Structure formats: C-alpha cells, structure tokens
Amino acid sequence: MRIDLHTHSTASDGTDTPAELVRNAGAAGLDVVALTDHDSTRGHAQAIAALPEGLTLVTGAELSCRLDGIGMHMLAYLFDPEEPGLLAERELVRDDRVPRAQGMITKLQELGVPVTWEQVARIAGDGSVGRPHIASALVELGVVESVSDAFTPEWLADGGRAYVEKHELDPFDAIRLVKAAGGVTVFAHPAASKRGRTVPESAIGELAAAGLDGIEVDHMDHEPATRARLRGLAADLGILATGSSDYHGSRKTCVLGEFTTDPEVYGEITRRATGAFPVPGTGGSHFA
Structure with missing residues (x-):
C-alpha cells in the first residue's frame, strides 16, 4: 500500500489542477494521496470529482505558522473545513x-x-x-x-532582501484549532534547513505535549541521517512519523510517491480524525 500525505495543486502553488493531481497519483501507483494546499481547501471538490477508482483521497491543508520568528508549516488532515475558528484563521492568511x-x-x-x-x-x-x-x-x-x-537570503528566504512577512498562525493555536475541527496535525519537514532556520527539537517536544500528532520524517529536504534522527525523536515523544513527496507538479523536482507513509501510521491518522473521512475513488469524472 503506497501512501503520499503531502501534495499541492493549482489551488495553491502546484502546477497540476486538483483533477490532474489525483489522476497522476493513480497513474503513479499510489493507493492514498492527501491534497494539502497552502491554507486552502478550495481544490478538494474538484479532486473528489475526478478521483480514479482504486485511489483514496485524504483532504487536508498545509497551514502557515510561525514560532519565535521561525516560519514552519503544519499539515492538517481530515478536519471539518467549515469549523468557524479554523476557517477564520485560514481566511486571514489567504x-x-x-x-x-x-x-x-x-x-x-x-x-x-x-x-x-x-x-x-x-x-x-x-x-x-x-x-x-x-x-x-x-x-x-x-x-x-x-x-x-x-529561496535564499539574497532573494525570498525568510529575512531575505525581498522577503515580506504575512499573517501566520502560532503552531500551538493551529494544533488547538485543528483538533477542535476534528483533524490531525503533522509538523511538515521540520528539519528542512535548506529553507532557512528550523525550530529546535525541544520545541517539537513542547508541540507534542500540546497535542501534535506527528512529524514528517521522510521528505526530500531531509538527509538520511536527519530522517533517522527524526524517527528516533518521534518514537521518544510517542508521536507519529510520516513520509511524503511534497509534490508541486513541475514547480519542484520531487515526484509523487517519492516518500511514503507506513500504512499503520495512516491507519492511526484516520482513527484519530473525526472532522472528515478519507474519500474512496469510484472512477472519477474525465471532465472535472
């Protein structure tokens, strides 16, 4: 069973439409794919309408957060998109x-x-x-x-010459809001130092104590030694360890299914979620 829990479509900064993304995920041999556009659920309906038979869709979003001046992303899965508190924060970011x-x-x-x-x-x-x-x-x-x-200090990286701040959630608030919407939270690429400063591992422990469900371990921006360290950290904290491609279509070099999540971990995510449920494909629409 091949499970990719982090992808983007044209509803945020990917190059595949939501319909193209799920079709490409099916063609890539995935069994489960999560659509996690930045601060947006706008692509979910189109993805569901085009979902091919044999592929299950996990609805989600990647929430923009900041902790002590350091930007970070929080993957939120299977939450109620109409829950007022979380919806209001996503609209502020948008x-x-x-x-x-x-x-x-x-x-x-x-x-x-x-x-x-x-x-x-x-x-x-x-x-x-x-x-x-x-x-x-x-x-x-x-x-x-x-x-x-x-994405370097010369141009667009955090604090770079052309960087401008935006509204971002406190990650502790993000965890609380996602939980209130029945969802599950995973800290995306927590050690992606190529992107800029990363939060210390002590902060991950504090987030876990506040209800963080997991961390994204297997990711293109994590070297093998980093993945091993993060896997050990997740085990020590008693939280889930996921793997994902962070697919953006042609905008990035990563491919669908480049990294995947263990089926048992996926099963635990779905067991914890109460805001929404995975959507099994029934053939989809060729015109969505």
Whole structure:
C-alpha cells in the first residue's frame, strides 16, 4: 500500500489542477494521496470529482505558522473545513497573500529586478499567490536558475532582501484549532534547513505535549541521517512519523510517491480524525 500525505495543486502553488493531481497519483501507483494546499481547501471538490477508482483521497491543508520568528508549516488532515475558528484563521492568511506578494514585488523592483504583478498573477492563475509564484517569475526573467535558488537570503528566504512577512498562525493555536475541527496535525519537514532556520527539537517536544500528532520524517529536504534522527525523536515523544513527496507538479523536482507513509501510521491518522473521512475513488469524472 503506497501512501503520499503531502501534495499541492493549482489551488495553491502546484502546477497540476486538483483533477490532474489525483489522476497522476493513480497513474503513479499510489493507493492514498492527501491534497494539502497552502491554507486552502478550495481544490478538494474538484479532486473528489475526478478521483480514479482504486485511489483514496485524504483532504487536508498545509497551514502557515510561525514560532519565535521561525516560519514552519503544519499539515492538517481530515478536519471539518467549515469549523468557524479554523476557517477564520485560514481566511486571514489567504487575504494577506496578495498584499504580501505585491510588497515582495516592490522590493524586487527596488533591487533592479523587472518583475511585475501582472507576471506573477499570470503564473499563479487561479491559485493562492505565494512565494513560489514569485520565484517562478524570477526563473522566467533569468535572475535564478530554479525555484529553489530563489529561496535564499539574497532573494525570498525568510529575512531575505525581498522577503515580506504575512499573517501566520502560532503552531500551538493551529494544533488547538485543528483538533477542535476534528483533524490531525503533522509538523511538515521540520528539519528542512535548506529553507532557512528550523525550530529546535525541544520545541517539537513542547508541540507534542500540546497535542501534535506527528512529524514528517521522510521528505526530500531531509538527509538520511536527519530522517533517522527524526524517527528516533518521534518514537521518544510517542508521536507519529510520516513520509511524503511534497509534490508541486513541475514547480519542484520531487515526484509523487517519492516518500511514503507506513500504512499503520495512516491507519492511526484516520482513527484519530473525526472532522472528515478519507474519500474512496469510484472512477472519477474525465471532465472535472
């Protein structure tokens, strides 16, 4: 059983539509895929409508959080998307995305980069505009060679020359809100130091004590030694260890199913969730 619990579509910063994503997941031989767009559940309905037979969809989102000045992401699975508290926070983050992106574009222009809002909006399409779309614009302009090259202090990394802060959840509040919505929380790529500063492992212990369900261990941004250390940390804390691709379509080099989650861990996630349930595919629509 192959289970990938972290993917993105055009509802945020991926390049596959939600329908394309689930079809590609089925073609990649996955049995379960989670759609976890940034702070958004907008792609769920289209993904469900196109879900191929034999593939199960886990609905979710990747929540933008910040702890002691360090950005982090919280994967939330199988929560009630209409629960008022969590919905209000997701809307605050969503509404802050456009002015934040415009602020970063202004900073880039001041640095001599001829990027425009029209270019970034075209790249984002119907998605929730974010740094990856601005990074793609920098690739188009020949400023950097790849999207990942834009996430450096020189450009868009946290605290970088063109960085602009946005509304982000306190992770302890995120855990509380997701729990209240019947969902399950997993700290995404907690040791992805290539992206910037990471929270200390002592903080992961505090999050676990506050109800964090798990940490994402097997991920492209974690070296083998890091994965082994995180797996041991999860065991010591008594929390779940997951694995995922963090698939973004053609925007990143990772592929669907590159890393996967143990079926027993997936089973425990579904047992803990009360806000929503995995959706089994029944063939899907070829036109969704």
